[in-house]
Amino acid sequence: MIRFLIRRILGGAFVVLVVTLAVFVLFGPVLTWKSNISPARLYAGKNPSPQQIESVKALLGLDQPYYVQYAYTLRRLVVGPTQEERDRVCPGSTAAECDQLLGRFGSSFAKQRSVDSLIWSRFPVTLSLAIVAALIWMLISIPIGVLSAIRPRSLLDRSSTVFVLIGQSLPVYYIGLLAIYFLAYKFEIFPLSGYENFSLSNPWPWLYHLLLPSTVLALQFAAIYVRITRSQMLDTLNEDYVRTARAKGASESRVVVRHALRNASLPIVTMFGLDLGLLLGGAILIEVTFGLQGLGALAVEAAKRLDVPTTAGIVLFSAILIVVANIVVDVVCATLDPRIRLE
Structure with a gap:
């Protein structure tokens, strides 16, 4: 029974890995390519300047290559936001205060809260x-x-x-x-x-x-x-x-x-x-x-x-x-x- 359970857990972990990749591709590169909607532009608010969009990209790590962004997404999903992300997104705040904005699933553009x-x-x-x-x-x-x-x-x-x-x-x-x-x-x-x-x-x-x-x-x-x-x-x-x-x-x-x-x-x-x-x-x-x-x-x-x-x-x-x-x-x-x- 233990071996059966381990096989099922490993199979489930593989399915979750595939789903995370599919979600990342659909809501990242595909969304930007098909609709010309940039996540950084959405996060920056209405009528942002090019400088604001670039600063948001740097803030959220969207200026990195896609494979680096996906690695960050997996790491955040498994262990939560790292101290580096906390220092970059909300400098000067405590970990508890920053986790109200960040989370394992990211930060909401509309409500400025963690999706978690x-x-x-x-x-x-x-x-x-x-x-x-x-x-x-x-x-x-x-x-x-x-x-x-x-x-x-x-x-x-x-x-x-x-x-x-x-x-x-x-x-x-x-x-x-x-x-x-x-x-x-x-x-x-x-x-x-x-x-x-x-x-x-x-x-x-x-x-x-x-x-x-x-x-x-x-x-x-x-x-x-x-x-x-x-x-x-x-x-x-x-x-x-x-x-x-x-x-x-x-x-x-x-x-x-x-x-x-x-x-x-x-x-x-x-x-x-x-x-x-x-x-x-x-x-x-x-x-x-x-x-x-x-x-x-x-x-x-x-x-x-x-x-x-x-x-x-x-x-x-x-x-x-x-x-x-x-x-x-x-x-x-x-x-x-x-x-x-x-x-």
């Missing part, structure tokens, strides 16, 4: 939205998929097919607008927008504000996972070991939960890891639709204001998050099926 602080201030909203949405879609999709497989062609099975078609056909923002109008505005069951911080003493306000947007985000995924769960359960229920368990007198609930569902859950867990990127993408639309100040809203705001470091930082942070989550999913899959470790 912006990301960590918005990340709890996106994380809460994703966790609640994942719980909702699993609680909806797995029971419906299992029951549809146990009773094929029943009313529940046919109803789940209709649910799958509707869930996959309607865009998430359209469902969100309908939910806001009817459930928040018309009947006032849920709040129109807003977010409450999580509290162990009273988590209900946090959950109450997240319930509607998370449910809207979960519906699209739940429709997909109902189909996947049903298909996997139908295949598993026809396996020889399931028939053997029934022949030995095991109860139907034990056969379904202990034998069939456990083996059918491996593709579901794998798909969950692959869908994390789609989950973050859907969170952007949901945050904008419901007025939640998460990473999605921050990304939209940064793109509108041409805040290159913030946009690049969010892309890179999301990629790292997906890589880490997929390593966790691989470990879970290896725990469910030890044969994966041997492969």
Whole structure:
């Protein structure tokens, strides 16, 4: 298991390295070449003089060759800002004061703050939205998929097919607008927008504000996972070991939960890891639709204001998050099926 985990971590580190190179090229040379937008010009403000642009380039290290800039980016991402960068960008300030401007992901052009602080201030909203949405879609999709497989062609099975078609056909923002109008505005069951911080003493306000947007985000995924769960359960229920368990007198609930569902859950867990990127993408639309100040809203705001470091930082942070989550999913899959470790 240790060797399996080390291989997955090394593979994830390589993926992160490739992503950092892609992000650096896209938001650096390609952006400057395709749009004639210089990061130094954006940082210098409106109508900067050529002297101001050159001084900003020297300040941010943009006057160096691209391979040197990429090496600085990697070093800052791994160990944080160096003392040399602190002395160059904010001379006379303490390390703590300078780190409010600098960070592992750079400095925001629009807000003159480190991208790290912006990301960590918005990340709890996106994380809460994703966790609640994942719980909702699993609680909806797995029971419906299992029951549809146990009773094929029943009313529940046919109803789940209709649910799958509707869930996959309607865009998430359209469902969100309908939910806001009817459930928040018309009947006032849920709040129109807003977010409450999580509290162990009273988590209900946090959950109450997240319930509607998370449910809207979960519906699209739940429709997909109902189909996947049903298909996997139908295949598993026809396996020889399931028939053997029934022949030995095991109860139907034990056969379904202990034998069939456990083996059918491996593709579901794998798909969950692959869908994390789609989950973050859907969170952007949901945050904008419901007025939640998460990473999605921050990304939209940064793109509108041409805040290159913030946009690049969010892309890179999301990629790292997906890589880490997929390593966790691989470990879970290896725990469910030890044969994966041997492969």
